[in-house]
Amino acid sequence: MVHSENNLASDEIRTAFTYNFPLDYLFYARNVTIVGASPNPNFGAGLFISAFRHSNYPNPIYLVNPKYIGKLKDIRGFPLFASISDIPDELDYVICSIKAKLVPDLIRECVSKKVKYVCIFSSGFSELLTPEGERIEQELIEIIRGSQTRIIGPNCLGAMCPKSGLTFNPTYSKRKGNIAFAAQSGGIASNLCEVQPQQSLYYSKGLSFGNQIDLNCLEVLEYYGQDPDTDVIGMYLESTGSADGNAFFKEMRKITKYKPVVIWKGGQTEFGTRAAASHTGAIAGSFNIWKTAVTQAGGTFITKSQEFWDALQLFSRILPTNRFPKGKNMGLIVAGGGASVEMADTFSTMGFKIPELQLNIQRKLGMIFPSVNTSVRNPIDTGAMGTLIDTVIKSIKLMDTDLNLDIIVAFIPINWISIIERTGAQGYVRSVARSLGRMSNKLTKLFVVICPIYEISEFNIKVSLQFKEALWKKYVPHFESITDAATALNHAVQYLRYFQNHR
Known part of the structure; x- marks a missing residue:
């Protein structure tokens, strides 16, 4: 919504949320101010303006840049001011996109104005590994000491919340989900928004917090832990920043008793640690110590992006249905002998068991499938009948009765x-996904789908997105490879065991 200079937030908008926690004033900010705004929509502060236009943020957006005063009355429809002191409103959230050397004066002005949160998008601080960069950071810490103003960053993108329209990414999905993420890397935070449709990742909240000189991972973890809109928490961390590491893992131990916490640790090697230092100024710490601490606290420890996405997606589908895998005994159904062998090998290598189906179930399956070019033992090889969705569903329902x-x-x-969709059966893809979803809701066991793309084409990508979206709506987890599925399911089994032992 574009606001005129006199169009301040109405009382109705201002009281739309109950502010019970300090971070509510960030994620449900009653206004946003962008400092360093320019008419260029493709760079710096202009990208934030584009993002808020895309999200239809309903509250006032104020722009600050003295450079354009007298030349422009507004930028892209938003009112323009020379300084934040000139804005006739109490300010909840300020985004700073100016040179690092100018930031201290802005923060002093924010403290005087009693701004609640300032996201410092600017770089040029401790991540430079220079005395000057570190000096400016220390100056910022001293400026806000004892004040009502909190700093996010520096060197970050800030907060997003689909429920309130808050965002930092012009392409993010407005669909509300049950995953809350936090990332020390702005690039990874952006990626988490950009892979949403492909990976079926939809968020309650998200935060990019960069160097963590003030607001840190511990405070965010505590907030996400009590957030009723969040079932799953994911964090990409290079360090704990200004947080006490022991307190962070102690809090994680509390939260994992009722919510999964997925931690992707950056800086796993000597070279990765060096990159982390020059990226966010992070002192990465021992990778093995991190892994042990996360695991002992009940967290799910991750080492790469696809593994992170898969774990978040799987947990986000399992939690609402409470259908955790109770063990590691797999029932596999596939059309093709080679694929069935690959599935059996991959899952067994990851510690899963593929027991033969009970004889009475094999007999019933034998009445469905011909004896040639199929198998009913486990994995079930459907042969040419694998494209007959009713037959596949009937087989899965029989598998669901197997106590093993x-x-x-x-x-x-x-x-x-x-x-099949291309050759005339329009709507076949969504029909298959919906049928699988309806069936899944009636099963007693966790059901997941592996749906790789072997031929990359525009049509196949479109079909893949349609298929995954329909599965997501029915709470059916999906994966792009057998290895991805095995890795994510292994994490789910491990979390359930921890959960059962620490309730």
């Missing part, structure tokens, strides 16, 4: 269903 299974995995390559 904990998880059922269907292997459905996108190429197969896209061929």
